[in-house]
Amino acid sequence: MHQSAGSHEPPPGCPAHGRTPLYGPEFGADPEGYYAYLREFGATAPVDIAPGVPVELVTSYSAALRILQNPSTFVRDSRRWRDLNEGRIPADSPALPMMGYRPNALFSDGAAHARLRNAVTDSLATVDEHRLTRLVQRVAEYLISQFSSRSIGNADLVADYAQQLPLLVYSDLFGCPADIGDRIILGISGIFEGSDGANEVLGGALMELIALKRRHPGDDVTSRMMQHSSGLSDAEMANQLVTLLSGGTAPLQSLISVGSALMLGDDRYVQTQSSAGLLVEDAVNDVLWNYAPIANYAVHYPVHDVELDGKVLKADDPVVISFAAANTDPALAQDRALSGGRAHLAFGAGPHVCPAKDPAMVIAVTAIETLLNRLPDIELRIDLKDLSWVPAPWSRSLITLPVRFTPRAPQVRQAPQSAGSGAGAGRPSAPAASAKNTRWSKFLTWLNGGV
The missing domain is CATH 1.10.630.10 (Cytochrome P450)
Incomplete structure (x- = not known):
């Protein structure tokens, strides 16, 4: 069921410069191709998770693990979300039910x-x-x-x-x-x-x-x-x-x-x-590794500007973990073979693990x-x-x-x-x-x- 990543050219509908739209039928038909292209930006890449909703997407397994296991620097409370607080997120955005604050363990x-x-x-x-x-x-x-x-x-x-x-x-x-x-x-x-x-x-x-x-x-x-x-x-x-x-x-x-x-x-x-x-x-383990049911989520907010693999993540700007991309990170191939199939991130990691x-x-x-x-x-x-x-x-x-x-x-x-x-x-x-x-x-x- 895997799609070919192709030549890693910008996916259809993706602007040559700027943010890649991570939604719509083109993304749904070939997410692996999108992730392959986004990996060329480094450990993270700029995307729109919904129309008018910019986030930084983490595609690297090691970077994802670093964020998930560092709750003092990367927090989950979306009341810090700068663009939302400053009125730049559409009021009817489909991202709000997923990213907006709720008084539960997920956002605490x-x-x-x-x-x-x-x-x-x-x-x-x-x-x-x-x-x-x-x-x-x-x-x-x-x-x-x-x-x-x-x-x-x-x-x-x-x-x-x-x-x-x-x-x-x-x-x-x-x-x-x-x-x-x-x-x-x-x-x-x-x-x-x-x-x-x-x-x-x-x-x-x-x-x-x-x-x-x-x-x-x-x-x-x-x-x-x-x-x-x-x-x-x-x-x-x-x-x-x-x-x-x-x-x-x-x-x-x-x-x-x-x-x-x-x-x-x-x-x-x-x-x-x-x-x-x-x-x-x-x-079931194959699904968790290669078709992560929660593909892109676990939104984090840096409490201050953070350098991650040569890129600065700005304070209070949302950072989304791509469990799907991290699990299929080419850099992880050897570790996957050695781990016995139990090191996937489909259930998350750190204090917010499922x-x-x-x-x-x-x-x-x-x-x-x-x-x-x-x-x-x-x-x-x-x-x-x-x-x-x-x-x-x-x-x-x-x-x-x-x-x-x-x-x-x-x-x-x-x-x-x-x-x-x-x-x-x-x-x-x-x-x-x-x-x-x-x-x-x-x-x-x-x-x-x-x-």
Whole structure:
């Protein structure tokens, strides 16, 4: 699926002098070609991350690591953003939802960051890996049952599987009852799709969930975060949950869909009579190295002018880490071979390294393994090289993943004792009449033996 970097000439639409636009269909079709061209500027290069939004993009692995591991010089608080403060950023810029300040761990530094982050990491650490695996298997089986019984034997693994699975898993981990879970999924999905009012729907649902857990704590991540010694307020709780949802669902969607594409269409992974192929874990690591789900993000602001590899980074001007370019830095080739595949930056590094990287690996690997086990004859409907990618600078994700398989008859399911780490535990049951024809309540109905 890699694109050729070509001759490293300025990409189409790129001015001969000035900033390279890191958005639009040309970038989406060949990001590797853009990164190859930008490396000629040195460790960093001037780009527009969105129309009228200039940033310095870090394409060097060593420079990225230096910034990520130096929080005293490079901070995350975007209230320092000079161009925004001086009115030069368009008010309707698509970069603002990604770069604008929010009172959460992602945009905090020092003691404030440690307090918020510890509440998240300590709560996530209580999630049992075996229970999480069983939960993912159940969610995966439910989603597969929804599309595998179609008589046509076709599906889009992005829309039908990879987009939905993380949302259902998190709804369980957060201990959501049916009605609140439906609105949380509606809200976070709407934010990714740009739907009007989605942010209000999500915010209202999360505040209801928080109020419920204050009254009725359960065996779930939301309750554990509330009970943490950090003493998070309701507003802080809501902001941390939004961060976990937005920062976890989209990257996991990419990890599951691209990993599935490799397992189904890359000769190194496809099992044949003469070869067993590589493992799902190998495919997931391949994605993390070569198709970093969070491609360009982790915005930092130098607290003073800093010289980095011969270039001066100005104080309070945004510096964006290109995880995609850093991971594929040609200077890293030998180190990649020696590291055993574990030194990628797809989860970040330093004090802001992803707090959910271990659960994310469990979810992605289990989701792909369950898919392959339940549909052993599943295959791509188009060649791997012909798959289309979302033309966005922030993430590397497939638009669709069309597959075919032999349809399966719907299965009757018996209700289990427990759905996993949160569903049905430590909270009042939602009345059956309130269950709506939406994703979370439909899953709960199926889980309890319904259809």
